[in-house]
Amino acid sequence: MEECCSTKPKKEHTHDHEGHDHDHGHSHDAEGKSAFQMFLPALVSFAILLGGILLDHVIKPDWFDGWIRLCWYLIAYVPVGFPVLKEAFESIKNGDIFSEFFLMGIATVGAFAIGEYPEGVAVMLFYSVGEVFQAMAVTRAKTNIKSLLDQRPDEVTVIKNGKPETVKAEQVNIDDVIQLKSGEKLGLDGELLSETASFNTAALTGESKPNTKTKGAVVLAGMINLNTVSQVKVTTAYKDSKLSRILEMVQNATAQKAPTELFIRKFAKIYTPIVVFMAIGITLLPYFFVGHYEFRDWLYRALVFLVISCPCALVISIPLGYFGGIGAGSRNGILFKGSNFLDVLATVQHVVMDKTGTMTEGVFKVQEVNFNDEFNKHEILKFVNALEGNSSHPVATAIHEYAGMIDHSVQLEAIEEIAGQGLKAVVNGKELLVGNFRLMDASGIRYDLNPDDIIFTVIAVAYDKKFVGYLTIADSIKTDAQLTIDRLKSLGVKTTMLSGDKSSVVNYVADTLKIENAFGELLPEDKVNKVKEIKAKNQTVAFVGDGVNDAPVVALSDVGIAMGGLGSDATIETADVVIQDDRPGKIPMAIAIGKQTKRIVWQNIVLAFAVKAIVLALGAGGLATMWEAVFADVGVALLAILNAVRIQRMKF
Numbered sequence: 001m002e003e004c005c006s007t008k009p010k011k012e013h014t015h016d017h018e019g020h021d022h023d024h025g026h027s028h029d030a031e032g033k034s035a036f037q038m039f040l041p042a043l044v045s046f047a048i049l050l051g052g053i054l055l056d057h058v059i060k061p062d063w064f065d066g067w068i069r070l071c072w073y074l075i076a077y078v079p080v081g082f083p084v085l086k087e088a089f090e091s092i093k094n095g096d097i098f099s100e101f102f103l104m105g106i107a108t109v110g111a112f113a114i115g116e117y118p119e120g121v122a123v124m125l126f127y128s129v130g131e132v133f134q135a136m137a138v139t140r141a142k143t144n145i146k147s148l149l150d151q152r153p154d155e156v157t158v159i160k161n162g163k164p165e166t167v168k169a170e171q172v173n174i175d176d177v178i179q180l181k182s183g184e185k186l187g188l189d190g191e192l193l194s195e196t197a198s199f200n201t202a203a204l205t206g207e208s209k210p211n212t213k214t215k216g217a218v219v220l221a222g223m224i225n226l227n228t229v230s231q232v233k234v235t236t237a238y239k240d241s242k243l244s245r246i247l248e249m250v251q252n253a254t255a256q257k258a259p260t261e262l263f264i265r266k267f268a269k270i271y272t273p274i275v276v277f278m279a280i281g282i283t284l285l286p287y288f289f290v291g292h293y294e295f296r297d298w299l300y301r302a303l304v305f306l307v308i309s310c311p312c313a314l315v316i317s318i319p320l321g322y323f324g325g326i327g328a329g330s331r332n333g334i335l336f337k338g339s340n341f342l343d344v345l346a347t348v349q350h351v352v353m354d355k356t357g358t359m360t361e362g363v364f365k366v367q368e369v370n371f372n373d374e375f376n377k378h379e380i381l382k383f384v385n386a387l388e389g390n391s392s393h394p395v396a397t398a399i400h401e402y403a404g405m406i407d408h409s410v411q412l413e414a415i416e417e418i419a420g421q422g423l424k425a426v427v428n429g430k431e432l433l434v435g436n437f438r439l440m441d442a443s444g445i446r447y448d449l450n451p452d453d454i455i456f457t458v459i460a461v462a463y464d465k466k467f468v469g470y471l472t473i474a475d476s477i478k479t480d481a482q483l484t485i486d487r488l489k490s491l492g493v494k495t496t497m498l499s500g501d502k503s504s505v506v507n508y509v510a511d512t513l514k515i516e517n518a519f520g521e522l523l524p525e526d527k528v529n530k531v532k533e534i535k536a537k538n539q540t541v542a543f544v545g546d547g548v549n550d551a552p553v554v555a556l557s558d559v560g561i562a563m564g565g566l567g568s569d570a571t572i573e574t575a576d577v578v579i580q581d582d583r584p585g586k587i588p589m590a591i592a593i594g595k596q597t598k599r600i601v602w603q604n605i606v607l608a609f610a611v612k613a614i615v616l617a618l619g620a621g622g623l624a625t626m627w628e629a630v631f632a633d634v635g636v637a638l639l640a641i642l643n644a645v646r647i648q649r650m651k652f
Contacts, residue, residue, distance in 0.1 A: 038132045041079035042125060048076035049121045056118070073117035080128035081108060098272040100310050107306040111626065114296050119626035123307055126634035133641050156187055159231065170238045178232045180225045189236035192217045197230035199223040200363060210364065226397060259343060268311040275309035297622070304619040307629035308612060317604040317640030324647035325597030331648060334590050335578040344559045345577070345594030347540050351488055351587060352531055354545035355499035355509055358563055359584055360475040364395060366402035367456055371469035380468055383427050384434050384461055386410040391423065395459065398473050433462040440467065455504045477509060480585035485513045487588035496534065498527045527553040544587055561587060589652045600647055604640040611636045
């Protein structure tokens with residue numbers, strides 16, 4: 001546990017096996033139950049308690065006395081008290097004697113022992129209501145995260161006996177053949193059976209150019225089929241897919257404790273035994289110093305002291321504050337794998353980011369059409385679009401998206417594809433060339449520009465032996481990328497872009513977005529070295545990436561952020577924070593959630609300590625009753641819970 005308190009959080013996401021974690025045990029009890037079912041024991045107890053108080057102070061029948069009165073309040077106590085006493089017994093069996101369950105148990109049983117039946121029931125009732133509110137808040141946070149992440153395709157098309165058949169995705173077996181339509185996301189890892197197929201693999205490879213796979217190639221869950229219908233043989237079970245593993249990470253999110261949370265847990269383990277012995281002292285020591293010692297009065301004070309001193313307001317509210325932050329992230333498409341990463345994000349000074357798939361879309365789009373004025377731009381573009389209709393290359397797809405529907409009235413003759421250069425055809429008796437500048441050179445087409453001066457991928461066009469001009473095709477910048485950089489700067493966070501793409505493209509994107517530093521043509525180890533240089537300046541660094549090549553640097557950073565919509569398995573598993581919809585605007589939002597969570601956690605700490613200190617002093621002096629004790633314990637816990645849940649309602 002001590003290791004978790006270090007500045008750099010541990011990357012392993014293991015289960016926490018401590019006895020009774022508020023953010024573990026009770027939240028699981030709440031799953032699958034309605035709010036009415038969860039509150040039912042408290043409602044029953046409250047109704048019987050209210051009846052008892054009416055009989056005691058309003059109706060006052062003669063028969064409501066002695067054993068009848070005791071049994072009445074015992075019946076009121078059992079629905080809320082039995083589960084807590086059971087937890088106390090289990091805690092003692094596990095070696096954790098001084099748990100909050102034990103404190104509440106002896107305080108309420110002691111209240112019954114001295115005849116304060118209504119107060120004993122009331123203390124346990126309000127404590128149980130607080131536990132239910134906590135369980136509901138934690139469960140809601142978990143449900144939000146699960147519903148956000150569980151975006152796996154429910155059904156896939158499997159080829160059985162030569163015919164396509166739609167089946168549940170979890171029923172697909174290894175070696176089954178999936179038919180993947182254009183635009184569909186692959187739900188399971190597999191091997192391509194089709195001769196060729198183009199996939200959007202930007203998130204997996206870190207390259208901006210879509211990838212054309214050939215028969216026998218490995219294709220991974222998360223790839224999107226771009227063109228023709230393809231067939232894939234499944235090689236990995238559905239339960240082992242990327243999203244399945246992320247869901248498992250959600251279950252383990254609470255295992256990574258924030259340093260503040262760890263400190264409070266350790267504090268409670270020392271503090272609770274101390275207050276138990278102090279309560280014993282309050283009961284017995286006055287015998288030696290007070291003239292008219294009354295055991296019952298001093299025992300009552302000690303019981304009040306115990307209820308007040310119960311650390312559950314802290315033990316509940318602080319994990320719940322962090323769960324509120326995790327829940328706020330889930331509502332906005334951000335998965336925090338542990339509360340410690342919320343703390344680290346609150347102190348981030350430098351965000352280092354990848355380019356492709358992080359700040360750019362990872363798909364090709366036509367950026368510019370630069371044709372000479374002597375040609376009819378609309379007509380030439382119509383010819384180019386018709387000719388590219390014979391290609392399944394992603395570049396052709398970008399041209400189709402820009403130019404619109406193919407005009408089938410265009411008569412193409414002598415169509416020829418020249419490997420590594422482009423396409424050739426005859427239109428209206430004149431030669432049309434569409435490809436790179438090597439095609440222009442090989443065909444003797446003269447042009448008066450330097451292709452190296454053009455930043456993006458260039459498609460040159462010639463018609464009737466004359467150079468028409470060119471189209472540039474590039475990976476477009478995400479719509480919220482500029483807002484992301486502006487907001488990071490407003491938070492006082494420095495920015496650096498690292499990419500394996502060509503430097504001209506990286507510098508263009510960085511200049512457009514006004515990113516402070518940018519480096520291109522980097523290998524994965526170069527990215528690692530750059531981040532090491534930044535960390536050497538004692539800066540807290542967050543790295544944002546999405547490809548397999550980003551996994552090493554994500555692991556090195558103080559907090560690793562993965563673009564999870566199409567992010568690679570390796571990067572998502574290594575990352576501490578996952579942005580599910582790939583929007584870079586969620587980066588400053590995650591930092592803002594971290595800062596707000598830390599603020600609310602400290603508000604809860606100050607509130608709990610201040611109120612408890614005041615009422616403890618009053619209780620020891622005999623000036624506070626069980627009712628004030630209930631407020632100091634359960635009331636503060638409920639206020640802290642409401643404060644923590646407030647995070648999920650905030651707009652970031």
